[in-house]
Amino acid sequence: MKKILSLFLALLVLIITALGSGAYNMAATEKHWAITEKIIEWVRESSIEARAKNLEVPPLDDEKLLLTGAVHYDAMCPVCHLAPGLKPTELSAGLYPQPPVFHQREPVIDQAEKQDRAKEYFWVIKNGLKMTAMPAWGLSHDDDSIWAMAAFILKMSHMTPEQYDELVHSTKDHAHDHSHAHEH
Template sequence: MKKFLSLMLISLALAAITISSGVYNFAATEKHWPITEKLIEWIRISSINAHAKDIEVPPLDSGDMIRIGATHYHAMCTGCHLAPGMEPTELSIGLYPQAPVFSQRETISNQAEMLDLARGYFWVIKNGIKMTAMPSWGLSHDDATIWAMVAFIFKMSGMTQAQYKELTHSTRDHAADHEHHDHAR
């Protein structure tokens, strides 16, 4: 037991020296070590799944819901997540990790997988993710608006630039009338 404690103390001391030396570079221009990246991804996915598992997913196919989601996505999300046909922005290029580009994701046909993904998207949009550029929109938007954004994200898979423009331009009149009724909880 004494050897184990000594080994633990030495390991902790070496870890403290390594960390305090600045050998691990936190610059966004430097990729994580592969083991660090895998560990962070595993922790992030596990955390989101654990916190989102009991969220009830409402029907996500309402035209009004998708139009509201399109309005909010267009105003708040394109800088990082882009839109169909949109070139990368200065912001999206500088992100590490890179934000997902939803219009380039495959359509989900498995209902159980789609529900799990919807729960995760809702939780992330509402709560944000630490140490990324993903903010917590739940501080300024109600759950119905966040679900509308989730619904729109699912519709973006394979959406063309023309379809996106038609949907977001047709919602601009709604957006002008749409005062910030999106209050948190």
């Protein structure tokens, strides 16, 4: 047992020394080591799932919710997550990890999966994600606005530029805008 503990401590010292020497490149232009990528992905997905699983999802098909989500998404998200018809921006191209492009994702058909995905989107939008450039919009937006964005993101799968523009511009006809006090 002493031998195993000694080997473990020696390995730990070696890892700390290697990382402290700058061996691990933190540049956004360099991908993580494969093992680092897997660990980060596992921790991120486990964390989101654990914190989102008990959220209560409001009805996601409400037109007002969708319109509110469209206006908020259009005001805050396309610079990183893009929108149908929008080419990668300077900011989105320079991010690592690359943010998801929601309109390119496959639609979620299964209702249970849709509920789970909505909970995860809500949690991420509200709380942000460390070391990804995803801000915590819950600091400046209420839960209703965040649920609206989650609902809209779910509807974006394979949305055409014309559908996106029509939905975003129809919000002006319904007196929806992104102006608010940015407080809870």
